[in-house]
Amino acid sequence: MAWYVDESNLNKSDGNKDWWKHWYGPSTKAPVSGIYKCLGCKREITSNADDPFPPQNHHQHSQTQGDIRWHLIVRTDTEGTA
Numbered sequence: 001m002a003w004y005v006d007e008s009n010l011n012k013s014d015g016n017k018d019w020w021k022h023w024y025g026p027s028t029k030a031p032v033s034g035i036y037k038c039l040g041c042k043r044e045i046t047s048n049a050d051d052p053f054p055p056q057n058h059h060q061h062s063q064t065q066g067d068i069r070w071h072l073i074v075r076t077d078t079e080g081t082a
């Protein structure tokens with residue numbers, strides 16, 4: 001789980017945008033910049049908008065952890081607008 005010191009740096013989202021609702025496979029394109037968490041192992045990565053997620057061999061899962069799937073947990077404000 002990600003850490004923070006000062007919660008005034010975070011905005012609560014209503015989660016209605018598509019990028020909050022989907023899981024993304026290895027090497028697919030990140031819809032927005034932010035912190036993404038793997039469904040199977042809870043590992044977190046940062047990814048920039050339009051960059052590909054890490055390839056399938058980025059890390060290994062046990063059989064019970066299933067496929068690597070990335071989910072957006074924190075969207076970063078790269079435009080400084082919020």
Ligand SMILES: [Zn+2]
Nearest residue numbers: 038040041043
């Ligand atoms: Zn994983």
